[in-house]
Structures are given as structure tokens and as C-alpha cells.
Amino acid sequence: MDTTYQVKSIAEQAADSLNVGILPTLGYLGLALLLVAGLVVVLGMGLIWLERKIAAHFQCRLGPNRVGPFGIFQTLMDTIKLLFKEDIVPMRADKTLHLFAPFLALATPVLILGVIPYGPLQQVADISIGVLFVSAVGGFGVMGILVGGWSSNNKWSTIGAMRAGAQIISYELSATLALLVVVLFSGSMKLSAIVTSQHDGWWVWRAPGVGLLAFVIYLISSTAEINRLPFDIPEGESELAAGFHTEYSGMRFSFFFLAEFINMFVAAGLAATLFLGGWMPFHIGDWASFNAVMDLIPPVAWFSLKAFFIIFLIMWVRWTFPRLRVDQLMHLEWRFLLPIGFANLIAASLIALTNFYFYPLAGN
Amino acid sequence: MALVSPKQVRYERRSIAGREIPVAVAPTLPRHSVPARFFSGLYSLLTGMKLTLRYFVKPSTIVTRQYPNNRETLKFPDRYRAALKFKYVTVRQPITDWEFPDPKSPTLRLPASLLRDWSRGYEDASYHKCTGCKNCEVACPNASIRVVTRIGEVTEDREVDRFIWRMDSCMYCNACVQACPFDAIEMGHDYENAVYDRRLLVYNLNRQAGPPASLVTEEEDITVRRRMMSHRERCGGPIPLNGHALPNLHALPVTPIVDASTGSIERNSEAES
Ligand code: SF4
Numbered sequence: 242m243d244t245t246y247q248v249k250s251i252a253e254q255a256a257d258s259l260n261v262g263i264l265p266t267l268g269y270l271g272l273a274l275l276l277v278a279g280l281v282v283v284l285g286m287g288l289i290w291l292e293r294k295i296a297a298h299f300q301c302r303l304g305p306n307r308v309g310p311f312g313i314f315q316t317l318m319d320t321i322k323l324l325f326k327e328d329i330v331p332m333r334a335d336k337t338l339h340l341f342a343p344f345l346a347l348a349t350p351v352l353i354l355g356v357i358p359y360g361p362l363q364q365v366a367d368i369s370i371g372v373l374f375v376s377a378v379g380g381f382g383v384m385g386i387l388v389g390g391w392s393s394n395n396k397w398s399t400i401g402a403m404r405a406g407a408q409i410i411s412y413e414l415s416a417t418l419a420l421l422v423v424v425l426f427s428g429s430m431k432l433s434a435i436v437t438s439q440h441d442g443w444w445v446w447r448a449p450g451v452g453l454l455a456f457v458i459y460l461i462s463s464t465a466e467i468n469r470l471p472f473d474i475p476e477g478e479s480e481l482a483a484g485f486h487t488e489y490s491g492m493r494f495s496f497f498f499l500a501e502f503i504n505m506f507v508a509a510g511l512a513a514t515l516f517l518g519g520w521m522p523f524h525i526g527d528w529a530s531f532n533a534v535m536d537l538i539p540p541v542a543w544f545s546l547k548a549f550f551i552i553f554l555i556m557w558v559r560w561t562f563p564r565l566r567v568d569q570l571m572h573l574e575w576r577f578l579l580p581i582g583f584a585n586l587i588a589a590s591l592i593a594l595t596n597f598y599f600y601p602l603a604g605n
Numbered sequence: 606m607a608l609v610s611p612k613q614v615r616y617e618r619r620s621i622a623g624r625e626i627p628v629a630v631a632p633t634l635p636r637h638s639v640p641a642r643f644f645s646g647l648y649s650l651l652t653g654m655k656l657t658l659r660y661f662v663k664p665s666t667i668v669t670r671q672y673p674n675n676r677e678t679l680k681f682p683d684r685y686r687a688a689l690k691f692k693y694v695t696v697r698q699p700i701t702d703w704e705f706p707d708p709k710s711p712t713l714r715l716p717a718s719l720l721r722d723w724s725r726g727y728e729d730a731s732y733h734k735c736t737g738c739k740n741c742e743v744a745c746p747n748a749s750i751r752v753v754t755r756i757g758e759v760t761e762d763r764e765v766d767r768f769i770w771r772m773d774s775c776m777y778c779n780a781c782v783q784a785c786p787f788d789a790i791e792m793g794h795d796y797e798n799a800v801y802d803r804r805l806l807v808y809n810l811n812r813q814a815g816p817p818a819s820l821v822t823e824e825e826d827i828t829v830r831r832r833m834m835s836h837r838e839r840c841g842g843p844i845p846l847n848g849h850a851l852p853n854l855h856a857l858p859v860t861p862i863v864d865a866s867t868g869s870i871e872r873n874s875e876a877e878s
């Protein structure tokens with residue numbers, strides 16, 4: 242308990258430096274912008290490459306290996322290609338909305354990127370209602386898809402968009418129920434406070450059973466929320482051409498594509514933050530020497546390790562599981578995940594009341 | 606997953622529409638409870654994940670062949686059909702005449718091994734097995750084969766002059782190979798056959814015109830053997846649409862074929878058929 246991390250987000254540092262002058266503040270704000278923009282670019286390129294590579298190896302293939310060592314520049318080249326492609330707007334489409342939708346879709350995950358704590362000092366804004374913000378903005382992500390699908394003036398796009406709406410709104414419930422479990426345990430909605438509350442152990446194992454169940458529910462429902470296989474009903478390649486982005490081409494298509502991958506990182510980062518302790522090293526209660534060894538690894542490395550572990554898990558599931566049908570999807574949510582989520586929430590509140598944790602909270 | 610074992614199936618006769626008909630009756634499968642189905646489903650999902658993880662961590666499971674880089678090590682299944690080709694019988698024959706073909710002859714390339722063999726007094730010669738019976742020509746459903754025969758100078762009998770195979774209309778059905786009574790042709794594995802002009806896909810399959818190996822090897826005198834066979838170029842037949850031109854497709858210029866036995870130059874013309 243005596244190890245204290247100085248937790249300070251970039252926004253707070255910018256506010257503090259106002260006392261010194263306007264220039265450091267602007268510097269901090271620029272740093273924040275650069276951080277998020279750089280993260281989006283690097284994640285977009287890296288994750289798409291990673292997905293292709295990992296998918297290939299899951300399917301006994303090699304994946305891209307021509308451009309650069311192990312094909313790492315393949316995504317870069319694809320981006321350049323997409324930049325130069327013609328941007329087609331279908332006839333009688335709602336042009337304004339059609340052109341605007343991809344940015345809407347990308348805005349959501351980028352907004353959430355700003356509140357995820359990557360390390361004690363590497364966070365853009367640490368808002369006190371972090372969890373609420375995440376679930377509210379996350380639910381807003383469906384707008385980009387709905388607008389894009391509807392404005393395309395294409396039946397497949399519209400069906401895909403409607404399916405996306407139904408799916409995301411349904412699974413939002415389970416995801417939020419799972420988030421609430423952690424909020425109950427840590428007694429805070431602030432993401433950095435949730436991380437520091439896992440100093441003695443991650444919620445996934447510290448709350449007996451309940452944490453793990455909430456983690457699994459969150460993983461399933463967030464996979465559904467980001468429309469990834471096995472829940473890719475809105476795209477439904479076999480029945481809907483490409484679903485909501487059938488009519489998109491060139492750069493705007495790549496924005497949807499980028500949004501999908503940033504969404505995946507956001508889901509993985511949130512799962513890591515809430516259940517796997519975020520940037521917090523792996524600690525076990527009062528094993529001081531073990532904890533000291535774990536502290537040697539820098540917090541940002543811990544965060545990336547956990548996030549990429551979950552990303553790998555999501556990809557692994559994607560390339561293994563069969564797809565769900567629309568009715569099976571709704572069946573799974575409303576008849577299984579939601580009741581289990583509610584029961585889990587009640588169990589969690591009992592545990593939080595009785596302080597029945599491994600390594601009980603000191604304060605309670 | 607419950608499966609019906611053969612022991613559970615009952616066989617009985619039922620009267621259906623006034624007739625006695627034997628039927629096999631399988632028991633109705635029990636529908637398992639929700640938890641049982643849940644866990645069996647979970648188990649099968651985990652089995653799948655185990656399998657994909659095995660693929661992921663084991664590089665030996667990769668099936669991708671990086672084609673242009675692996676030309677040397679490419680292996681084809683035996684039944685792979687890429688191009689029709691002649692089968693050749695290689696015989697080692699003592700050289701008695703010591704009259705070598707002109708080494709400067711453009712159609713003659715002399716590999717080092719040949720020179721070595723000559724210095725030891727023998728040479729390896731390859732003879733085809735085709736008798737020119739035209740069974741393959743008849744068998745081909747696409748008329749992709751045309752066997753041109755001639756009356757041999759030495760044998761004074763009918764023998765193959767040109768075996769013309771049109772790759773552009775062949776569908777690799779293997780019928781010609783099966784029709785051949787002399788096992789003279791086979792489906793080869795030469796796979797890089799792309800050309801810019803389909804007229805170039807008309808091939809002369811035989812390297813030499815002449816009687817089949819069985820007849821050639823009966824002849825003892827190597828000089829006579831040489832006179833039996835005359836050289837044929839791979840693309841040197843009455844090619845491109847059998848020498849005709851299309852409105853916007855000209856007949857290709859054909860290099861003259863030097864007949865090795867007579868030294869005469871053949872023009873690209875319709876040979877006797
Ligand atoms: S493979 Fe079939 S189509 Fe081709 S030449 Fe032989 S018989 Fe004709």
C-alpha cells in the first residue's frame with residue numbers, strides 16, 4: 242500500500258502549468274493531440290497488419306510478407322493506394338450524411354482513446370465519470386454506422402445499419418452491467434481510480450468468480466459491440482455484400498475500417514483497465530518482494546501487454562468460432578447474457594457489502 | 606453430441622400404402638438439458654480454439670507455397686496435368702560412324718556430358734514411342750491433336766512426322782493419354798505456359814520425326830538410325846491457326862526447319878496428312 246503512483250493526466254498537467262504561462266499549457270495540449278493522433282495512426286497500421294498476420298497463421302497461411310520485413314509496410318502501401326482511389330457517392334444518396342458518416346464512426350473510438358489511462362502520467366483527460374463517459378460515447382458509435390448505412394440509398398446498407406443498431410443497443414446493456422460490477426468493487430467511476438484500486442490484485446481474480454464472469458461477459462458483449470466476428474451481423478459478408486459500408490470506397494471506406502480496429506483496441510484497453518489492472522503491475526496482496534520485482538516493468542509496458550493479450554484473444558476467437566445468425570445473436574443477449582449479467586451484479590453487490598475479497602480492501 | 610449407434614437402429618416391416626415395406630427405425634434422440642448443451646457447446650468451441658492455436662504456434666502447418674521463389678523445390682502430385690508431352694526411351698548406343706553432327710549447327714546444342722560420352726565411344730539417344738496411329742487424334746473431344754504422318758525414307762512405312770498439339774483448346778481431359786495403345790504420351794508437369802499470343806500455344810510435341818523406339822532399336826547401324834530420325838522444333842510446325850491469318854492476327858514468321866537427315870530446309874507449309 243505504501244507504493245504510491247503519482248497519477249496525473251495530461252489535462253491536469255496542462256491546467257497546473259497555466260500558473261507558469263500559456264506556452265507550457267499549449268505544449269501539453271499539443272502533446273495530447275499528438276499522442277492521440279499518433280496512437281490512431283500507429284494502431285490503425287499496426288493492428289491491421291497484426292490482424293492479417295495472425296489470421297494467416299491461424300489459417301495455415303503466411304500473410305503479407307512482400308513489402309518490408311515480414312510485410313510490415315503492407316498496410317502503409319494499402320493506405321496510400323486507398324488515398325488515391327476514387328471516392329464514389331451513389332446516385333440519390335444523401336450526400337452530406339454519406340460523406341460525414343465515416344468521421345462520425347471514427348470519432349467515437351478516438352474520444353474514448355482520450356480517457357484511457359495508458360500509464361500513471363500517460364492519460365489525456367481523467368474525468369470523474371470515466372465509466373459513464375465510456376459507455377455513453379461507446380453507445381454513440383452506432384450513429385456512424387446507422388447514418389452511413391441509411392444515407393447510402395442501398396437496401397443492404399440499410400439492413401446492415403438496422404442490424405447494427407439492434408445489436409449494439411442490446412449488447413450495450415450487458416457491457417454496462419459488467420462495467421458496473423467493477424464500479425461497485427472499486428467505488429469509483431474514475432478510470433485512474435479504478436486502476437489504483439487494483440493495487441493488491443486485479444478485479445478479474447480478486448473478487449471470487451464474479452470478476453471473472455463479468456470479464457467474460459464484457460469480452461463477449463464488447464466483441465459484439467465492435468461488430469467483429471462471430472458477431473459480424475451488420476457486415477454479414479455472406480448475405481449483405483458488405484453491410485453498412487457496401488457503398489463506401491477509397492478513403493471513406495478506410496475510415497470505417499480504421500474505426501473498426503481502433504474500436505477493437507478501445508475494447509481491449511478498457512477490458513485491461515477495468516479487469517486486468519490497466520497499467521498496474523501484477524501484484525499479490527502483501528507479497529512485498531514479488532510486487533517489487535513486478536514493479537520493475539514500466540506501467541505503459543504492462544498496459545500494452547494486457548491490451549494486446551486481449552486483442553490476440555479477440556482475433557483468436559474471430560478466426561475460430563462460427564458466425565451467429567441474427568436471431569441467435571438476440572437470443573444470446575436477451576436470454577443468456579442479460580440475466581446472467583443481472584445475477585452477477587447482485588452477487589457483486591453482496592461481495593462488495595461483505596468485503597469478501599481476496600486481500601480485502603483496507604479502507605472498508 | 607449424441608449420435609445413434611448402429612446397435613440402436615431397429616429393422617422392421619411396416620405396411621405403407623397397402624404394401625409391406627422394410628424400414629429402419631432410429632430412436633428419437635434425447636434433447637439434452639440447457640446446462641448440458643451449454644457445456645458441450647463450450648467444449649466444442651474450446652476444441653476449435655485449441656486447434657487454431659496449434660496452427661498458430663506450429664510453422665510446419667503452413668501450407669502456403671511462395672511460388673516464384675520455390676521453383677527448384679516445387680513438387681507436383683503425380684496426377685497434376687499441365688502440358689501434354691512425349692515419353693522418350695533413352696538407349697545407350699555405341700558410336701560406330703564417328704561422324705559427329707556439325708557442332709556449329711544452330712539446332713544442335715552439345716552438353717558437356719555428351720562430349721564426355723562421345724570420347725568414351727557411346728552416346729545416349731532418346732527415341733519417342735509414337736507410331737503415328739492417330740488413336741489420340743480420334744479420341745480428343747476438342748480436336749486439339751493432329752498427327753501428321755509421312756512415309757519414312759528408311760522404313761518406307763508410315764511414321765509420325767509432326768505431332769501437333771494445340772494447348773489453347775486442350776481441356777486436359779487425359780483422353781488422348783488413355784487412348785494411346787503404345788504409351789507414347791503423358792501429361793507432363795511443365796506449368797509455366799503463359800504466352801502473349803495464343804498462336805504460340807500450338808506445339809510440335811515430337812523432337813524427332815521418325816519411327817518409334819521399338820523399330821529404331823532393331824536397327825544395328827547407328828548411321829541408319831540417324832537417317833531414320835529428323836529433327837523437329839517445338840514451335841516449328843504448321844503453326845498459328847495452322848498457318849492461316851485472321852483479320853487482325855497475322856501468321857507468325859516461322860524459322861525454317863533444317864532436316865538433320867537430308868540437310869534440306871523445310872518451309873512452313875501444310876505437310877501431307
Ligand atoms: S487432354 Fe483431352 S482435350 Fe487435351 S489433347 Fe488430350 S484428348 Fe484432347
Ligand code: SF4
Nearest residue numbers: 735736738739741785
Ligand atoms: S501418341 Fe499414341 S495414339 Fe497418338 S498417334 Fe502416337 S501412338 Fe498413336
